[in-house]
Amino acid sequence: MEIIAEKKQPDRRRQVVDAAARSFETFGYKGTTMDQVAKLAQVGKGTIYTFYANKEELFEEIMTGLIRELKQVADETLDAKLPFADNLMNVLHRVSDYRARHALAVKLSQEVRDIGTPMAKDGLEKVEKAIIGYVALHVKAASDKGEIRSCSPELTAYMMLKMYLALTADGNHLHEALSKEQILESFRFYCFEGLANR
Amino acid sequence: MEIIAEKKQPDRRRQVVDAAARSFETFGYKGTTMDQVAKLAQVGKGTIYTFYANKEELFEEIMTGLIRELKQVADETLDAKLPFADNLMNVLHRVSDYRARHALAVKLSQEVRDIGTPMAKDGLEKVEKAIIGYVALHVKAASDKGEIRSCSPELTAYMMLKMYLALTADGNHLHEALSKEQILESFRFYCFEGLANR
DNA sequence: AAACTGACCAAAATAACAAAATGGTCAATT
């Protein structure tokens, strides 16, 4: 009954979280001020501190939300009928794409690049770790099912993400940009098939 | 006779290059001043500018020297009797190790990390590109000989370096540090064998 | 009394300005 009820009074916590989300994705971590969030949330500044001990905790809550979204996208992408390799590539592609379009992730990336805000870096690192953890879970499952060779799930997931990012990295001058098809084909080649002749 | 002779008069160009090398590796790109180099080289500042149009060109000369050293190390490491995979791993390991111990490379890495000097970044990028080019040459040879599957040499070399660096990266918290043996074993696994069951 | 607020504060960020250092030039010197 606790969860279903509650309507009349404004849900302060939600107001704060929504305002914070908007502010962080518009102004970045550093550019967001607690006064600003309070004003956006139409809430006294002190109220924020009844829910979150400090700016960092508030930020973590927002990042947790982003991670939850990504997980949702990944889950929706998974198709039990497809082989592991296809699922993996689809998930990596959809999640990377979603991340690249998500205002918060974009803003934080730019902030890290331009001014190196440590908290923004931490936040994005947490996202990477979450992706790796998610992939590792499915690597383990595929490995247990004998669908792929046995391997360390964590390390393998890490390598997969790194390889995928290396192929999609367009900012660098180390190799020319690849089309989506080339990326997927190359990823399958380097990740699953390997260079060895057989 | 031009090359053999020359002894009496001091070789100004060499003095400048030596001084610059010492200065860049001690103080980094930004920390090196042309006055400093001139003093170290025991040469008037104007003299430097008779050899190099500006600080950037002087720096490029030094970086070219580093790349030449790395190529030397790589060439010494190559053993025609060994299979491609072994040569590749040996070269990557030795070159990375040499690079990690080379005062100039270390200083520039630190400079990029701490203050992001664009020229230092460019310089290190050039080193990476040289390594990729070197590896690509041997990938092509191995591919032509049928020792490995046919592939784009440039992209493959790029991926190999990225994979190796991902395995050796210890600064990040994405995976625990690996021993040298684990690195080589993992590299062989991910780069040559692939995850697919066979 | 429980939830909420915003004036308030120490600490940190920014702006404004003065002083020093730097890359590059070139007339004078060797």
Add this chain to the structure above:
DNA sequence: AATTGACCATTTTGTTATTTTGGTCAGTTT
């Protein structure tokens, strides 16, 4: 013809004044 270092416009650094910020808490509202 090769070399030099005083010189200069531009940046960078150091300094100090001013503003902004995260966080608190006594007081107000519900």
